[in-house]
Amino acid sequence: MNSSFQALLIGFQATIANVRANMQTFLISIMTIAISIGILGIFLIIFFNLNGFLASWNQQVQLIVYLNDDISPAQKKHLEALFKENSTVQSSEEVTKERAWQDFRLSQAEKSGMEFDIGFNPLPSSYMVRFKLSENRLTHISEFAEKIQNEKGVESVEYGKNWISRFEKFMVFCRVFLMATGALLSFGLILIISNTIRLSIYSRQDEIELMLLIGATPGFVKIPFLLEGILQGLFGSLLSLALMGIIYYYLKSEFQVSIESIARGMDFQFISQPFLLSLVGLSVLIGFVASYISTYQYMQVLNKR
């Protein structure tokens, strides 16, 4: 048998013995990891869905070009030519003053159940410009709006710029919040796991000393504790995934209809696979770092004799 594989096997057997000897602290540690990673995961689920909402909303945005009442046919033709020339524009449709007013009155009547009439038509005619679906759709709209708003005959342009910009700023805040929460939780977890491992080390102090006395390398002594930390991280994250799954399916069954009514066709999403793997990886890494710190500190104490 390969000697390093054998060392790993012996280390793993010692890890199992450690876990059995300190089962209660091991389980408490796993639960703490599961809850902490779960909190992070739920924030991630919220973040993903807000992101999805923003993306879906972005794809529904269209540019409305409001026209002056005295726009000439030549100016209209020029604007239509600009729409056609732009490769990112999918289609454009003219909404006359009369149609705009009619649509407005219809929608008001539907809402209030009463006829709406003020004796004159205050609405301008406009062009509804739809853009092709793409990653940079919003940038294309913004650039085109910038260009067209100074054309003759154009009164103003509208595509919800302020709203989108505020939402995007909110998403940046969410990202920073997630990273800060993740860092804080990771730090807390490192402290908790390192304490669990420290307990494990103290419960096997005699054996560790004996190992070193009879010629074990520091690496050989550390392996079982490093494996224990890694196992805590792994089991903790798997448990948190199960908890997140349960919460996700509950939220989905409760709120999917409401979400669909806000953003048409949008599905309530779970964390994407790469992020799930990253959460497990992060948890394992935290377990490793925490146990490394504990074993390193203990070995330093032994070496200072």
Add this chain to the structure above:
Amino acid sequence: MIQLFNVVKNYGSGSPALDDISLKIEKGEFVFLTGPSGAGKTTILKVLFGWEHFEEGQVLVQGINVGKLDAENMHTLRRSIGVIFQDYKLLANKTVFENVAFAQEVTNRDRKTIKFKTWEALKNVGLTPKKDSLPAHLSGGEQQRVAIARAMVNAPPIILADEPTGNLDQEISLEILKLFEELNRNGATIIFATHSQDILKLGNHRVVVLNRGKVVSS
């Protein structure tokens, strides 16, 4: 083989545990280290296998400068030394066989060799019938024999024994001494720390006497 040059070791502010100790032990020698409690016997052994630091002097074991060894490489020194403790230091949750095998597992030997060597070591100390017993079910003499088997199983060229007969009656002590003498005949250098005059009389070997951290006679 083993040389100490003007070694000084202090524990706190009291008088030094080792006070300018110089000593030379040749390959294959059997040396008794004796003196009253607190003379520095255990400290010398601990310094030899790198378990205690010392403030001054130099210690050479098998050509290795012990003071210059860092923690990462200490195992190279310890693998050439078998250590036997007065309190045996057997692992309570492991059987006799597992305790002896453990000394080889930490050095990454393969399973087959471990099994063979452990069996051989237990045979040499007459403990094969007790191989599956836990240390708690053995007498003091038997526990010490397990500790000796564990120390000799890797065939180290040096064996350090710290009061190995301290807790045993004279008859068993003689048996244990004979085991060490046999190891010595097979080529191992033995340093046997004891304060028992009976043991010193039973074995006809060089005696190094320590008192208050100094070599009184060698």
